[in-house]
Amino acid sequence: MVDADQTFVIVGGGLAGAKAAETLREEGFRGRVILVCDERDRPYERPALSKGYLTGKDERDSVFVHEPSWYARHHIELHLGQPAVALDREAHTVRLGDGTVLKYDKLLLATGAEPRRLDVPGTDLVGVHHLRRLAHADRLRQVLTALGRDNGHLVIAGGGWIGLEVAAAARGYGAEVTVVEAEPTPLHSVLGPELGQVFAALHGDHGVRFHFGARLTGISGQDGVVLAAHTDDGEEHPAHDVLAAVGAAPRTALAEAAGLALVDREHGGGIAVDASLRTSDPDIYAAGDVAAAHHPLFDTRLRVEHWANALNGGPAAARAMLGRMVRYDRVPYFFSDQYDVGLEYSGYAPPGAYDQVVIRGDVGRRQFIAFWLAEGRVLAGMNVNVWDVTDQIQRLIRSARQVDADALADPSAALESLLA
Template sequence: MESDKVFVVIGGGEAGGKAVQTLREEGFGGKIVLVAAEDRLPYERPPLSKSYLQGEPYKSEGSLQDEQWYQDHDIDLRLGCRAVSVNRADHEVQLDDGTRLAYDKLLIATGAQPRTLDVPGADLAGVHYLRTMKDADALGNSLESKPRVVIVGAGWIGLEVAAVARQRGCDVTVIEPNDIPLQASMGSRIGKFFAQVHREHGVSFSFGQGVTAFTGTSTVAAVVTEDGTETPAHVVVVGVGVRPDVALVDADLLADDGGVLVDEQMRTADPDVFAAGDIASVDNALYGHRIRVEHWANALMGGKIAAQSMLGRDSEFDPAPFFFTDQYDLGMEYAGWVDAQAAGDPVIRGDMDASSFHAFWLTDGVVVAGMHVNSWDEGIAPVQKLIRGKVRVDPTRLADTSVPLSDLIPKD
C-alpha cells in the first residue's frame, strides 16, 4: 500500500521544498522525510543577493510553504541534519547524528556549493561567500558600516552584490580574470553593457587579473592580484562559481559535467533514486544534449517533476531554462541556453543606451536563447515561445521594434 511507503528528500532548497509540496498535492499518503543541512525550512535563494541583502525583510517568490503547512501535511522535518551516505543496496540514508533512514524512493536535491579560492589569507575574517541565508546575514551586517568592498568574480552573484553594496553606500571594486563581466554566459556585447551600468553607479573594475592572496592579520585588509597590485578591502566577497554537491551520489550515476545523470523525468539509472535542482544533468530534447542549470526556476520545476516521477507519473518538462537579475533600477529576464562564445553577438532589439532592449541568440537562424532588459511591455513570454517553437526568424525583422514579437511566432 502507498501509505506504507517512505519517500526521503535530501535538500532544503527550492527543489527539495517543491518536491515535498508536490508529493502531498498529488495525493501521496505515505511518510515523507525532508533532510536539510540548514536549520530552517526550505526557502528560495534569489532574494539573498538582491532585496534581502539590501536589508529588506525576506520574502519568497511564493512557491514554498511555511511551518504550519509542514505540520498540517505531516512532514517529518530533519532540519540542521546532514546526510553523510546513501546505501542504495539497502535503501538507506545515514545522517550525521547516526540516524539511519530507510526509503522506498529517494530524491537527492543537495544543490551546489561555492567554489573557494585556495590562496594565502583565504581564511581571514571578512572574506565572504554567499549561498545561504546565514551567509547573507553575515555579509549584510558587514555592509552596515559602508566599508571598502572588493568582489572577486564578475558573474551574476558578483554583480548583484556589487549593486547592493553601492546602493548601501560602499566603495566597490570588482576583480575579474576575464576582460569583461559575464563573458562566458553572455558574451562580449552584453558583458560590456553590464560593465557600463556598474561604472555609471560608481563601481571600479580590475579586469584580466586573478587573485593570488588576501592580506591582513586576523581580518582581511587587501586583495593581491597577479600583477602585484594590492587593493584595500574591509570586506571581500568571492563569487567564482559553484560546484554541484554530489558527495552522496555513486560514480555510476554521475554525468561527465559533474552533475547527476537524469532523464527529463529526473530519473537516474537507479529506479528508486531521483535528482533535481543544481545537481541534475538533464537530457534536454530541445537542445539535443545534456544541460545542468544552476537557477531558481529550474530547481522548482525539477523538484515538481521529480516528485511526480516518484509517484510513477510523467510530467511536461520545460526545456528552456529561465533566470532573472535585479541590479539598481535594471531588471533582466533570460530564457534558453546558448554557448555565448560560439554564438557571437546577439541580435539587439531596442535601445541599449536607454537600458531597454531585447537580445536574441540564433543558431542557423533559429532562436535558441533570449533576454530582455527593462522591456516589460513585451517581456520574456514571446522569447520563450520563439525558443520552444524552434522558430526560424529573419534577424532584420527580429531587430525591428515596429514588428511585434507576436508576429514572428507561428499561429497554432
C-alpha cells in the same frame, strides 16, 4: 502504484526539495514524506539572498518557502540541521549525521550546490565571505551596512551574477566596490562580450571599479583582519572585506559515494538524470542545481543553477516518483535585479554557440531585448526593463525556426508575428 505504506525521502532542504514535498501531497500521496535539511533554517528561496533581502528591501521571513506550521499540517517530517552522510542503495537507506537511518522506497536528491572556494593564501582572515546560505546573507548584510557607514571597501572576486548583484547591493549601502574578473567583461561566459560590456557600463555608471583579465592570488591582513587583495598582475586592492563569487559546484559527494552516474566537471558536473529526472538507480531521482539532464532543445546535457529550475524541477521529480509520465524539458530561465535594471533571460547560448546577437530597443536607455542566434535560429533571449515577453521569447526558442533578423530587431514588429 503508491500507497500509504511507502516512504519517500527527500535529501535537500532548498526550493526544489520543498516544492517536491508539496507536490507529493498535492498529487495525493498518502505515505511518509521525510525532508532532510542540513541547515537549521527551514527551506527558503535563494534569489533574495543577493537581491531583496541583501539590499534591505525585503524582510528575512519573506525568503521562506512555507510558514513554519505548514510542514506539520501536511505531515512532512522535517529533519533540520541534519546532513545525509551515507546512502546505501541496496538496503534503500539514508544515514544522517546523528546516526538516524531512514528507509526509503523512493529517494530524491536535491542537494544543490556549494560556493567554490578561493584557493589562495589569506582566505582564513576575518572579512572573507561567500554567499550561498541564509546565514551568509545575514552576515553579509551587516557587513555591507558597516562598509557603507564607514566608507569601507569590498573586493569581489568574480563578475558573474552573484558578484554583480552583491556589487549593486554594496553600492546601494554606499560601500566602495572593486570587482576582479579574469575574463574581459563581466558575465562573459553567460552573455558573451557583446552584452557583458553593457553590464560593465551599468556598474561603472554606479561607481564600481573593474579589474579585468586578472585573478586573486592572495589576501593580506593584519591581526587576522583583511587589509588588501592581490592579483596575478601585481596589483594591490585595498579591502576591508572580500567576497568570493567564483561559481558553485554541485554537491554530488553522497551520490558519488553511492556509485550513481555523474557528469564530468568539464561538462558542468552534477548527477546524470534522464528526461524524467531519474538517476542511474531506478528508485533515486535528482532535481535542482545538482541534476544534469540531456536537454532536447539544445542537444546537450545541462545543469542549471537557477531559481526556476528548482521551482519546476522539484515538482517534476515528485510526479515521476509517483509513476507519472514526466519529460522535463523546460527552457532555462533566470532573472536578475541590479540598481534600476531588471532582466529575464531564457535559453542557453554560451560563447561559441551563437553567431549573431540581435538587439531590439535602446541599449543606451537600458530598455531592450537581446537575442542570441545560430544560423538564424533563436537560442536565447534576454529582456532588460521590458516586461511580459518571456512567453514569446521561449516560444521562439522552442520553435527552432529561422527568423528574419531585421524583423527581430524592429520593435514595431510583434514577436508573435515571427512565430506565424
